[in-house]
Amino acid sequence: MFARTLAIVAISSMAAGCASSKVTAFRDPAYANAQFSKLLVFGRGMDIEAATAVERELCKKLAPTPCTAGITVLPPTRPYTNDEVIARIAQSGADAVLVLSLLADNADSRYIGTYTNSETTGSSASSGSVNLYGNTAYWSGATTASSSTTSVSTPMYSYSREVRGALTLFESASGNVAWSGQIRTSGQGMFTVTDDEFIRSMTSRIAKDIRTARLVR
Secondary structure: OHHHHHHHHHHHHHHOOOOEEEEEEEEOHHHOOOOEOOEEEEEEOOOHHHHHHHHHHHHHHHOOOOEEEHHHHOOOOOOOOHHHHHHHHHHHOOOEEEEEEEEEEEEEEEEEEEEEEEEEEEEEEEEEEEEEEOOEEEEEEEEEEEEEEEEEEEEEEEEEEEEEEEEEEEEOOOOOEEEEEEEEEEEEOOOOOOHHHHHHHHHHHHHHHHHHOOOEO
């Protein structure tokens, strides 16, 4: 019973927890009192699926401030010239562009032991006869019994992951940097190191810090 409880605790520790994020960023003095009314968000250095998820989730977290996912303005169908990029950003109506660039993504898994669950089943059968001699009964026969044990072994691993990214908020009209820094997201546990969990953590932290800094209306 103790071994089973210990295994359950170990498995729970591998799966439990949540990713956490920290932003370290600085605001340019020239934009100390600036507040932007509409953002355009780009995810860079990651695959299309992740970039799309980051852009859309971040825009959702920045609501009610109007926000557009960059992939809808500059779809990854071809290369764009600088003039085309500037023109499309202007057409979007965004007065600021937020870029999240992936710098590093490190994941690790370590074997921590094997959990073995054993189950034993058995059966027995008796056959024979009873003979009466006067007031005494005599039984004669045989009893057979059998049992089998099934064991299932499951290897257990601990999982950890850390992602670092660069954050840059540009003013659309001038191209100047209004706010920049880095974000670090880390997590431990089988379900904590997924892309979805990391994206939720990162976008929540970024949106909160942007609002706290009063960079958006």
